[in-house]
């Protein structure tokens with residue numbers, strides 16, 4: 389586990405007593421290179437030093453719980469709404485609010501009590517071969533269960549929380565029975581055993597192993613940045629599933645006001661474009677600028693249901709996928 393100073397130089401030039409009051413600690417599931425530039429910018433603008441450590445959400449949640457009132461953590465960042473929901477269920481996050489959080493973050497991307505806020509949207513949508521699929525063949529998530537896709541569909545493993553959140557939100561929208569029928573249809577249409585990650589799935593579509601799949605768009609974005617001729621593009625089903633990368637203020641932080649100020653800054657127009665742009669995601673703030681590559685995929689109608697359902701229905705989603713034979 390790495391504990392990193394985002395503004396190491398500042399720490400050399402200021403006395404320790406000053407730093408103790410002006411230093412925030414972030415526990416982040418979001419990767420180092422995706423948050424460092426933001427925290428450095430915040431430090432440069434405010435003089436507040438921010439240190440962070442990165443690990444999986446599960447490990448960080450257990451750590452915050454075990455550290456109790458002694459936790460150094462002020463802000464918790466994850467890459468999945470279900471993980472934020474779990475942190476609130478454990479009582480680890482506290483309600484927070486600020487002008488940018490209120491003005492820029494849509495309601496369905498935040499906890500109704502303000503204990504967490506989405507900071508970027510990650511669309512988990514249908515991607516397809518531009519060589520073997522006519523875009524008019526494509527429809528909803530449920531359509532991928534149709535027999536016309538037999539032997540043509542690729543999926544990532546059901547163990548990944550992204551798919552657990554997807555199925556949880558599909559249960560929320562369509563009910564358990566219809567969702568189970570859908571997932572059984574997907575399994576019947578698989579061209580290959582489920583993949584361990586989205587990138588290899590997209591590469592399998594490009595290579596002709598399958599024709600359609602479900603992935604987070606930023607993985608396709610990365611491949612297209614490397615090779616713009618990759619013959620795979622995006623389709624937007626009705627009520628496209630989105631997840632969030634987001635965060636909340638730690639209940640046992642002794643600097644809740646400072647932590648809230650940082651969270652609110654991350655929701656500002658300026659920070660929002662960078663937060664999403666670093667990973668080719670969609671800003672939570674609908675007014676923030678999109679990366680041109682992302683913008684070229686066009687607009688979509690996101691599922692407007694509150695993302696807390698992704699946590700509430702996660703266990704049910706896991707049981708459903710197991711029953712349906714989705715490994």
Ligand code: FE
Pocket residue numbers: 604
């Ligand atoms: Fe990811």
